[in-house]
Structures are given as C-alpha cells and as structure tokens.
Amino acid sequence: MTANSTLATAQRSLGDPTIRYPLWPALTMGCPQTSTATISYPVEVDYAYDSVDIALFDPGYAAAHAISPSAGIERWAPLLPPLNAPSLGEGGTPLIELEPGVFIKDESRNPTWSHKDRLNRCTTSAALRAGASGIVVASSGNHGAAAAAYAARAGLRCVVFTAEDTPPAVDAFMHAYGAVVLPVPVADRWPLMHKVVEDCGLYPVSNLTTTHTGHAFGAEGYKTIAYEIHADLGVPAAVFVPSGYGELLYGVWKGFAELRRLGVTGAVPRIFACEPAAGGPLSAAVREGVPATEVAVGPTDAYGIDCSVGGYRGVVALRESGGRPLLLSDNELHAAQRELASSGLWAELSAAAGLAGLRQCGDMEGPVVCVSTSSGFKDVSVGLHTSEPVPPEWAEVRRRLRSAGIDA
Incomplete structure (x- = not known):
C-alpha cells in the first residue's frame, strides 16, 4: 500500500464545517475564514467515506493486502492523509487488561516511546510533500523527540525549541536523532518558531496560533x-x-x-x-x-x-x-x-x-x-535518584531486604 491509497479529499473547518479547502497545501494555522484574534479554529481532513471498503477493519486485511507490520499506521492508509514519510513501525501498540474490564492502551511501545509518533508520521509526510528541507517544532518532550526521529528517517533537518527545564533524558533523546535543540523560555518558543518558518523556510509541525490548532494532518x-x-x-x-x-x-x-x-x-x-x-x-x-x-x-x-x-x-x-x-x-x-x-x-x-x-x-x-x-x-525525576550502595556483607543485605518487607 502506498501514499496514493489515501481517500483524503479536502480540509474542512471545525469553526464552520461547510467551509472546505483543498487538501494541499496543508493548513498550519487553522481556518483563516472563521478564526479571530482571540480564537483559532482548527481544520480537519475530510475523506471520500462512500468509497471506503469496510473490509479495511477485518482482521485479515493487512495480510491480504501484503501490508507489513513495519509499515506502521499505513495499515489504515485509506483514512489517513498521504503518508509520504517513511515509517518507523509506529502503531500496533498493545491493549493490556489491568484488571477485569479495565484496559491500558500502552503507547510507550511506539518507536520513540510515545503516542506522538503517530502524529509525526503524518506531519513529516506533509513536510516532504511541501518540499521542505526541514521541520521546526516547539516541545518540551515527546513531540520534540518524535519529530526529531521522523525527520531523521526522512532525511530532513529538525529544530526543536524546548523548555529550559526539559528533563535530561528527553534532551538526550532529541540530540541522539541529530536535532538542533534550543532551550528557551516557554513564552518565547512560538514567536521564535514563526521566525524560523519565515526566515529559514523550515516547515512547522506544531502550533502557531493563539488558541491551539496545530497541523491540519x-x-x-x-x-x-x-x-x-x-x-x-x-x-x-x-x-x-x-x-x-x-x-x-x-x-x-x-x-x-x-x-x-x-x-x-x-x-x-x-x-x-x-x-x-x-x-x-x-x-x-x-x-x-x-x-x-x-x-x-x-x-x-x-x-x-x-x-x-x-x-x-x-x-x-x-x-x-x-x-x-x-x-x-x-x-x-x-x-x-x-x-x-x-x-x-x-x-x-x-x-x-x-x-x-x-x-x-x-x-x-x-x-x-x-x-x-x-x-x-x-519523567522529570529520571536520572536524579540512584540506589544507595550496599556493603557486600550478608548482614547488611539482609537488613536492606527486611526493610523492604522481604523475609530474610
């Protein structure tokens, strides 16, 4: 299955669903007709729903259409925007029964360990379609890490405006993918993003509006x-x-x-x-x-x-x-x-x-x-706490076990 398998047809305003825009270019600042100086209305992607084969939701659909698990969310390509960016195997995360009737959908099993991988497969695809040389994002954590990974996979540069108190582990994650990581005061992230978009031509994959709209895809x-x-x-x-x-x-x-x-x-x-x-x-x-x-x-x-x-x-x-x-x-x-x-x-x-x-x-x-x-x-506390060393004598080990409620 390829990016051409999508049934996406247009972008539609959530502020007024009768207002439609072409599918391209993807709108990165919400609906221009309904948004005001104080409220920004997002747009969503519309599809040719009458053309959807509901066999898409049959258990054997992926195998019947030779869709590899490594294709990630491409399993659902007809109901997604065009997926031009390469996959990292996002999606397909487990549903774990915590107790009878209560299930955990564990999105930490995605490639960069968060749900943001699903979003960034779509937004990086839009950046490639736009012919951008790179992407820019404002994020203090998961979004920045995922954006950096999908940009690297697609051969794009990535600039992340992050918070000055970003957890060290997350900072290391973003650097590992080759992102340019710029810690700045939170209030300054979005104005600086605008400047990077305007002056450097990078493609925005996070919010640019007064109230949140984010990328259309x-x-x-x-x-x-x-x-x-x-x-x-x-x-x-x-x-x-x-x-x-x-x-x-x-x-x-x-x-x-x-x-x-x-x-x-x-x-x-x-x-x-x-x-x-x-x-x-x-x-x-x-x-x-x-x-x-x-x-x-x-x-x-x-x-x-x-x-x-x-x-x-x-x-x-x-x-x-x-x-x-x-x-x-x-x-x-x-x-x-x-x-x-x-x-x-x-x-x-x-x-x-x-x-x-x-x-x-x-x-x-x-x-x-x-x-x-x-x-x-x-998390913010990762790397800040370590276990206290234990002298290698049985009496001390037994004391520590007993303090933890283990009979010894």
Missing part, C-alpha cells in the same frame, strides 16, 4: 488508536485520555466516530479528558461555554500535559461523545503511576492521567480503556 494519526482498540476489544464504554492541547482526545473520538459513520459499529464511547488541576484549559472552556480559552498554570510534575492554552478540538470531542473533562491533582497522578508500575507498566506521570481519571470517576460499567501516552523514561 496531525490529529489524523491519532485516529488509529481508536481503530486498534476496536480491533482488539470492540467499542468500550469509555476512553480516558491524558489531555494537553486536545489533539489526541480529538483523534481518538474521530476514529470511533468514523467507525460508526461507516457502519462498522453502532456507538461511540464516552471520551474523558484528563488534565492536571494546575491548569486545565479544556475544563475551563467547557465550564465557560467557549470554544477555547487560556488559563494560568500552577506548579505540577505533569509537564507533558501542563498547558495554559486549549483548543476547540477537545471541546468537540467531549460534546459529541457525551464525555467530560476531569481535573487531577499531582497526588492522583502519582498514585495512578504507582498502580501502573505495580503491574509492570512504567508510565510518564502525564501518561498516567488516563488511569487517574478513571480512578477519580470510580467504578464504571465496562469495558473501559485508559490511554497511557509515554514511557516513564521521560
């Missing part, structure tokens, strides 16, 4: 999470999603909405947005009844979803699915992270927000899925 990659959950489980009662700007939230909802539209399923799960209580722009937008808003952000260890600005995609996903936003304390996030670790799943603190959201809601009729977005390797 990015959230499309996240739909494949919904397709995979359906293939493994059917339609769950609810999906709990760690949420920052709301792109992942929207992508998961849209994937399930497409399955219903195509007649593959008859329902869409409720989608819950799981945000740190230190910020929560989506919760604020829903509470205030506005498309998107900006909030003050307090201290939190969940740096991956610690956003001051939201976007309209998240509002759409919650409204259309009958879901709601949840605000989570760092204590709730750490408890969920420990629970995952006790079952053998090492999640970044931000990634544990899905499970933390479920625990805050209490028992739900299942099945339910909690998306875990990335590896604990990327």
